[in-house]
Amino acid sequence: MSAALHPDTVAVHSGRADLTELGVHALPIDLSTTNPLPDIERGGESYEAMATGGRPPADGSMVYARLWNPTVARFEDALAEMEHAEAAVAFSSGMAAMTAVILAQTASTGLRHVVGVRPLYGGTDHLLGSGLLGVETTYCHPSGVRSAMRPDTGLVVVETPANPTLELVDIAEIVAAAGSVPVVVDNTFATPVLQNPLDHGAAMSLHSATKYLGGHGDVIAGVVACSEETAEALRRVRAVTGGLLHPLGAYLLHRGLTTLPVRMRQQQENARQVVQWLIDQPEVDEVFFPGLDGDPRGILERQMRGTGAMIAMRMGGGYAAASAVASSVSLFTHAVSLGGVDSLIQHPAALTHRPVPADARPDADVLRLSIGLENAGDLISDLAQAFASLGARNSSSAVAVDAELAGSWSI
Ligand SMILES: Cc1ncc(COP(=O)(O)O)c(C=O)c1O
The missing domain is CATH 3.40.640.10 (Type I PLP-dependent aspartate aminotransferase-like (Major domain))
Structure with missing residues (x-):
């Protein structure tokens, strides 16, 4: 062609x-x-x-x-x-x-x-x-x-x-x-x-x-x-x-x-809106999203034509908060994988990155979100209700899960 x-x-x-x-x-x-x-x-x-x-x-x-x-x-x-x-x-x-x-x-x-x-x-x-x-x-x-x-x-x-x-x-x-x-x-x-x-x-x-x-x-x-x-x-x-x-x-x-370009554009626009909301939430200590750091080395500008639609967030309440949010969403599906038309949330340290040695594994307070084609406002409402359901923060749980995961994988 x-x-x-x-x-x-x-x-x-x-x-x-x-x-x-x-x-x-x-x-x-x-x-x-x-x-x-x-x-x-x-x-x-x-x-x-x-x-x-x-x-x-x-x-x-x-x-x-x-x-x-x-x-x-x-x-x-x-x-x-x-x-x-x-x-x-x-x-x-x-x-x-x-x-x-x-x-x-x-x-x-x-x-x-x-x-x-x-x-x-x-x-x-x-x-x-x-x-x-x-x-x-x-x-x-x-x-x-x-x-x-x-x-x-x-x-x-x-x-x-x-x-x-x-x-x-x-x-x-x-x-x-x-x-x-x-x-x-x-x-x-x-x-x-x-x-x-x-x-x-x-x-x-x-x-x-x-x-x-x-x-x-x-x-x-x-x-x-x-x-x-x-x-x-x-x-x-x-x-x-x-x-x-x-x-x-x-x-x-x-x-x-055939629909990939259209899906990518809309999914990343939805992700952008979710990120904008997340950065103002007291429950979230850090949001990970391409360009959010101002693209200091110009890689996004030079190498990509957009940010994509994946987000990661560090929960202020540690593993306990991450676990509670993953279990409290209703529009997001709590599931591994990514990139589909529907939004997913998952805990990398326990799942997708479980086989990685503990010293290189993602932190236990980090959740990963794959943003889909739902209305961004509905996705934000779902996260808001999950954040509202957070109970007392217990950072010692993060230590517990790291200890439990270390050495749990062997081939
Ligand atoms: C970035 C990345 N590469 C490769 C893979 C492996 O792909 P598959 O699950 O299709 O074997 C995955 C799976 O999650 C992935 O996220």
Whole structure:
């Protein structure tokens, strides 16, 4: 599609180039697990092409759905275009996508050291440190990347805005510090509507597509936007390890992309209104939201086209207050995940970041809010009634929960 088109238009029309030729208007869902082979020779050649990460040859066959599926490929094409990338590769979850990235960049190159820039989503942090994938990880903060690099470093993993405290990381700065080592940016919170990591030098932009891309809380998926060369390495891992995205999920995600820009704009406007209210509330000690600190390093201005719709807040009453608020909301759902049309609230230290070692885990008095498409006034009223229900503050509970969580995770 033409590079001159506005991103809103790209979101609606991308990944649909073959529909007219097929004689259809809506996205077709191909559920075939296997595909007819023209003859043994071309079948074998097709298999070989895709098992090594390529695309199905024009005169060949898609052979088997673990190698290729056209419904998934259309979603990948659309996401690649929105991310200003040559290609994208979709997976059965964000964690499957991260696993494939790690395997493709470390196991296959023999460079088994990874630099993990904290804070990271708890599952990613844990995957990198667990040893499950045979990598050794040095964790650091953004300023420590250069000194964390080693001759055997094969990958740098960073997330911005970071989960859950919305810190912004300068992608170009991390890329410069990483030198020739590829940087993967978890772009889940920003989405391609607000941020395109490849434009700032990153090698890969990874999404938990479960979140904003799907947007309706009904698909678990992951996707990586990257160069065609990197996509080949990722497809090879996917073909062998089988972390496939089901075509029904790909259909829902592709449909979700069409409304992504509109959803992002409205959700972040709602979030802005909630933040404005939160900063005046005596029950809240600190609000975390991109730009709220005045963007001193200009990262928001330089790298993003908006703030996004995620908020974190530090409750003045500590863990006890956080726990009470999470249990007292009624319009917000007390649940993990984020990025859907309905608002969610959750406690990162106890849930999404539970596997993170205690010294790097979010504080026990912090709650994370994912703001949806409800009326902002209704969301504020719900938080107001939850704050009103707060009882006596007991900061000793925060100490108790930290002690309880430490060492509670082992693999
Ligand atoms: C920022 C971020 N990255 C990755 C993941 C993992 O994605 P998934 O749950 O789709 O495997 C999550 C999940 O919450 C996330 O929040």
